[in-house]
Amino acid sequence: MMKRLNELTLQHHFHNLGNAFYTEHQPQGLQQPRLVRTNRAAAEWIGLDPTEFTTDLFLQVFSGNTLLPGMQPLAQDYAGHQFGNFNPFLGDGRALLLAEVVTPTGTMDVYLKGAGKTAYARNADGRAGLRECLHEFDTTEQLAALGVPTTRCLCVVAGSQQVYRGGFESAAIVTRIAPSHVRFGTFENYFFQKNTTALRQLADHVIACHYADCVANGDYAGFFREVVVRTAHLIAHWQAVGFVHGVMNTDNQSILGITLDVGVSAFNPKRDPDVTSHPDDEHHRYAFGQQPVVGLWNCNVLARALSPLITTAQLRAALQEYEPAYLRYHAQLV
Secondary structure, eight states: OOBOGGGOOEEOTTGGGOTTSEEEOOOOOOSSOEEEEEOHHHHHHTTBOGGGGGSHHHHHHHTTSOOOTTOOOEEEOOOEEETTEEESOOSOSSEEEEEEEEETTEEEEEEEESSOOOTTOTTSOSOEEHHHHHHHHHHHHHHHHTTOOBOEEEEEEEEEEEEESSSEEEEEEEEEEESOOOBHHHHHHHHHTTOHHHHHHHHHHHHHHHOGGGTGGGOHHHHHHHHHHHHHHHHHHHHHHTEEOSOOOGGGSBTTSOBOOOTTOEEOTTOOTTOOOOTTOTTOTTOGGGHHHHHHHHHHHHHHHHTTTSOHHHHHHHHTTHHHHHHHHHHHHO
């Protein structure tokens, strides 16, 4: 049964981890907001009645101008390897987790992207341009239509403010829906801080919420093995449909094996292995033909981050499953 917006049941599993994992932050709303794009399928995914799109409450919540009772917005903290180099100072610079919505198939994160400058923004303005938001909306819908695991976008809202992105355009907020926004880089954050307690706490959280088969006895090795296989399957699917992610940094690699952060992505119908979609990728690190290799490289980085919890032999055994899992799944898709 579909619900009104103010009838959704909200939870806060990630918030309950404690402030070592995030910084609380209030959205900075858009002035004179207008609804540009809505997604009926994403609304139904979280049990929201699509007729809510026409309400002022919907517009005000997803333009960042108001919160539903019980929402506790936060910016997640994480690190990551960017173009092969470790950066400990990342995190959600312009995105906020509002809450987790309870659905019949599990909880879903509701995230505002472009909701203003957070503690992790550094020199950025914390905003998103309308073109970027529409690109994310359209790309994730194309991926979903092709059966590729991906985040979805509930809506895009534009405001009267302007941002400069190679030219002036309307500032906008895209609302992203996903089971989790935890990344490989989230685990790296606590490994490089030498905070094994937080690392274990994060692993327990992800396992409890998303890897039910690994809950018993704290099966960290089984959890990592499943992440490796899911990552291999995800990238096999990208290659099969000709998708170029463009920025396969470890802070953009989902711990659930779903497509995350598609801001500069593109489709490559000819499957040209040299195609890149990031304008700064001069060395073609993230070219289409390199994506399977980078996926394994990222899994190796995650293995290092999880090494305080899992033996070297178990990590190696899991990593050895990547290539056969990739090849088998790719063969099924093409």
